[in-house]
Amino acid sequence: MNQRRINVFILTVSSLIFCFNVNAASFEKYAPKLMHFEGVGYGIHKPIWGERDFSKSEALKIHRQHYWDRFHGDLFESQEVAEVFIDHIINAGSGKSKANIKAFEAIIGAEQDGILTVEDVKRANSFYFAEQIVNPYAKYRVLYYKTRSHVGENPGWIIRAKSFMMRNAFGIVALTDVSLPDSIERRFRHVRL
Known part of the structure; x- marks a missing residue:
């Protein structure tokens, strides 16, 4: 009888651990996509991280x-x-005055202080559909890149940003169909999609 209780306990704890981890994002799931986007240099900007070649494992650790x-x-x-x-953030940094973080905070309806807090993440987790955050932020990224002076030399920036767009219940969504908070729309009103 005692062995049976132990087995039930272990099964219960294992189930709880599995359920907890199923609903969490994972760097290990993201790493292959990141390495695909970053290519040969693994996305390590040498002026920041040092003038040397980095191994894949060093890059992933960074x-x-x-x-x-x-x-x-x-x-x-x-x-x-x-x-x-x-x-x-990996590709473009936090931006001037942490604008890229503030844009995310605006999309999730959090205080736009440029510091992503655990409370901000909890707010993002409260959205029922991920595309309610993903598609507006992907649109923001495209608009952001279109204002960069080297966008013509780096078409991959926009391709990369668009690759995150998610389908909604009605199918594929065009960037022009995605709404952004007014503060972001005003900032990029001169940019054509």
Whole structure:
């Protein structure tokens, strides 16, 4: 009888651990996509990280510690939401006055202070559909890249941003169909999609 209780206890704990981890974003799921986008240099900007070649494992360690962990990637319930946000921070940085973080905060309706907090992540997790965050942030990314002076030389920036777009219940969504908070729309009103 005692052995049976132990087995039931172990099964219950294992089930709880599995259920908890199923609903969380994971750097390990994101890493292959990141490496595909970043290519040969693994996305390590040498003026920041040092003038040397980095191995894939070193690059992944930098991306995990300085981006995924710093911006609470494992606390996001949606893999897609974590990826669209953190990928932009990896690719473009926080932006002038942390504009790229503030845009994410505006989309989720949080205080726009440029500091992604655990409370901000909880707010993002409260959205029922991931595309309610992912598609607006992907649109923001496209608009952001279109204002960069080197966008013509780097068409991959826009391709990368668009790759995060999610289908909704009605099918594929065009960028022009996605709404952004007024503050972001006003900032990019001069940009054509």
